[in-house]
Amino acid sequence: MKATIYDIAKEAGVSIATVSHVINGKGKISKERREEIRGIMARMGYKPSMIASALTSKKTYALGLLVPDISNPFFAEIARAVEDEGQRHGYSVFICSTDNQDEKVERYAALLQQKKVDGVIIGTGMKDPSALEPLLHDNVPIALLARELPSVNVPTVIVDDYAGGAAAAEHLIALGHRRLAVLAEQESISSSRERVRGFRQAAEAAGVTLDPALVRSSGMKDSKDRALELLQGENRPTAVFCCNDMLAIGALRAAKQAGLCIPQDCSIVGFDDTVLASVTDLTTIAQPIERLGQTAVQLLLRHIGQPGERSERIVLPPVLVMRQSSSALS
Amino acid sequence: MKATIYDIAKEAGVSIATVSHVINGKGKISKERREEIRGIMARMGYKPSMIASALTSKKTYALGLLVPDISNPFFAEIARAVEDEGQRHGYSVFICSTDNQDEKVERYAALLQQKKVDGVIIGTGMKDPSALEPLLHDNVPIALLARELPSVNVPTVIVDDYAGGAAAAEHLIALGHRRLAVLAEQESISSSRERVRGFRQAAEAAGVTLDPALVRSSGMKDSKDRALELLQGENRPTAVFCCNDMLAIGALRAAKQAGLCIPQDCSIVGFDDTVLASVTDLTTIAQPIERLGQTAVQLLLRHIGQPGERSERIVLPPVLVMRQSSSALS
DNA sequence: CTGAAAGCGCTTACAG
DNA sequence: CTGAAAGCGCTTACAG
Missing domain, CATH: 3.40.50.2300 (Response regulator)
Structure with a gap:
């Protein structure tokens, strides 16, 4: 069967303590013994059980x-x-x-x-x-x-979620957008709250106030529907900041369905910079x-x-x- | 410190064997005893160590x-x-x-x-x-x-990779395409080979022969470059079958760079149906x-x-x- | 229905 | 430089 430390010890004619020492590079073992034991372990394809060692060493x-x-x-x-x-x-x-x-x-x-x-x-x-x-x-x-x-x-x-949200707002405002919408995650997620807070503050610092009707929370599944509500209302936004890339993709699809061209009719910014963003050519706030x-x-x-x-x-x-x-x- | 089976046994005034039996629902333990021991375990927040049990039970x-x-x-x-x-x-x-x-x-x-x-x-x-x-x-x-x-x-x-490749070919041929290209994974990947084989056979069955110059292998990184070579050559294909969605996305981006409209100028079919496909609206062969x-x-x-x-x-x-x-x- | 004891495969003082 | 022995926290025949 599978070799254990006892098999190695017996084969080498030493105690299991000695074998354990060469395995872990502890204690002083004569060079020849060490080499010999190493050789035997290799020859028998022996690797110590991490289950057994975990029981004693607590790692x-x-x-x-x-x-x-x-x-x-x-x-x-x-x-x-x-x-x-x-x-x-x-x-x-x-x-x-x-x-x-x-x-x-x-x-x-x-x-x-x-x-x-x-x-x-x-x-x-x-x-x-x-x-x-x-x-x-x-x-x-x-x-x-x-x-x-x-x-x-x-x-x-x-x-720094706050800074990320702010960067998104500054980017959109620099592009001339004033009517801004936000697609957020559930209220309970603190990172999302911070992103929205940063976005809002930076917007206000630039003299732009968010219309409460244009700030929505959404789960992963219904992001497209939530985005559609934003995009189809009258007085629709010219830009949407989404708290993650998945939501942004929901927004992209909603825009398509609503017959809007991106970015001409509406700018969309995501968050995370996952592979999804690069693949859909999404402007986004990259997390490292x-x-x-x-x-x-x-x-x-x-x-x-x-x-x-x-x-x-x-x-x-x-x-x-x-x-x-x-x-x-x- | 953290409770062990000994602590529970002592608290309950029984042997560790008995505790072990109630943990594993083995042996016959009187109902009252079982309930009492269960209670003690819950009260002390005791959960058996899977490391220790693995050492004996081999699971x-x-x-x-x-x-x-x-x-x-x-x-x-x-x-x-x-x-x-x-x-x-x-x-x-x-x-x-x-x-x-x-x-x-x-x-x-x-x-x-x-x-x-x-x-x-x-x-x-x-x-x-x-x-x-x-x-x-x-x-x-x-x-x-x-x-x-x-x-x-x-x-x-x-x-069934072969059938998947064949399905892709049949789809494209049904759409009227005759000049077909293939973007495959490395030659060493058998699933990719099978997909190409299925694609080729189905095409030939429909009287379409693949131009060897239009069949290329590619890694994940250089898929866009490989696709560009296909798309920019003279006599370019009207449809490209890609052996996975990542490659197909490379092709999508290559098409964009080459100024081609998808699907008007060129059809692209992927394989896998990951989230990448749904997100890019890619026609693909879905794996379950x-x-x-x-x-x-x-x-x-x-x-x-x-x-x-x-x-x-x-x-x-x-x-x-x-x-x-x-x-x-x- | 319950317990004493051996054993799983290691590590670690401790002694020599 | 090397080994005997205890111990890690469980499970599992076996005995009663």
Whole structure:
């Protein structure tokens, strides 16, 4: 059957402690012995069981990644960055899609605790932070990615959503737009609220007040319908700021259905800069997705290393990416 | 500190064996005792360590998922389906992006073996199947998803790539197109070869022969350039079949750059039907992505359950999805 | 219906 | 430089 540390020890005529030492590069082992044991391990195709070592060493080298939906391109790109950065440090990652449902968050939280992951990156929203209770209860290290949770003091990496919203407003106003609409995510998502707030403030700073009738919230599914309402009303906007690329694509399709040409009849700006934006030639506020993922892993691992430390909070700047969906007011 | 099975046993005044039995619903425990122990576990927030139980029971309830790139929408959607179906059966999944590099395949294969996952779904290509050696060596159950590996006898789920290619050809020919081009993936990818083969055969069956100069292979990055070569040559095609949606989007952008209108000047058909296709209004051959993921998990779990059994091979039918990127020859 | 004991495959003081 | 032994937190025959 599969070789164990005992098989190697017997084959080498040493104790399992010695084999363990050469595996982990600990203790002082004579060079010849080390080489010999290494050779035997290689020859027998032996790799130590991480389950057994985790039981004693309390390290599983596994992380959990909670996101709303791994099939959403934004989170898929985040996941890739997290995977790569984790891998670089020897960690594997479990994917956990929550659909933003507290019940799923809690189920995964309990599961990850039972699996004894070394840490969890939380990139999902939730109504009630107590869904994380199973993690908190056992002091499982966590880090927040693109989310804020004011109630808990944990390492966090976000982009400056407020500045991103403001950048969108400034871009559209510079293009001459004055009648601005906003397609936001659900009210409960703080990043979306911040984007809208930044957009509104920057608009007002330029002397433009948002018409409350032109500010709507929308889920992923009904974005096209919500956008249609905006675009078909009388006195329709000349520009729409959407709080993520998916919503912006809903707006693009609504515009098409309403017979409007983009950008001539209406400018549209998204947020995130996922592959969806590049593929649809959407002007958007880019999040540094790769750095978000990398930074979250780094913060988490640092936190695992020194649990006492005060939690860091890193804010990354968003960047306007101009493409074909926005243009000067005609 | 964190409660263990000993704490629960002591609190309840019973042996750990009894606690273990109520956890696993095994043995005969008096109803009152069971209820009492359940209560104590709940009160102390106790959940058994899956690491410890894995060491004895040999079940980690973890699966590995090997894909080329989790940030590619096709595989992100696959991952979601695998995650959900796994979750339904109590399994968590590790994401493993290989970039189609044998070296990464092998590294992940070794890692997953060390982590003692209960099985691995392989949805990535590789030049040399021996990259899977670490898995094969320890008899880790595997299942193939949207890939074939003739050398090993393992459960497999694929879509009928040949039929999909043929469907694309029939669609274009029915629209009156005769001068057909193909943008394929690298030659080494069997699914791509099959799609091209099906396309070619169906075309020939309709009396249309492919011009070798109009059949090109391309990576993800240079798809636009490859498509431009096709579209800018003299005697350009009136329709292009692309072996996946990403390539088709490259073609879409190439067409735009070349000043061609889609679909009036050139029809384009993709493959996969990821979110990218719906978002760009691309006519495409749809793979049943969700069913692919579900089926792979089911085959794998069945294989885990009865290792002796002969491996199943399930072929799912693709479906033509007509959108705005193809139309009758004008 | 319940418990004592061995064992899963490692790591880690500790002793020599 | 190397080994004996305890322990990590469970499960599983086996005995009663």
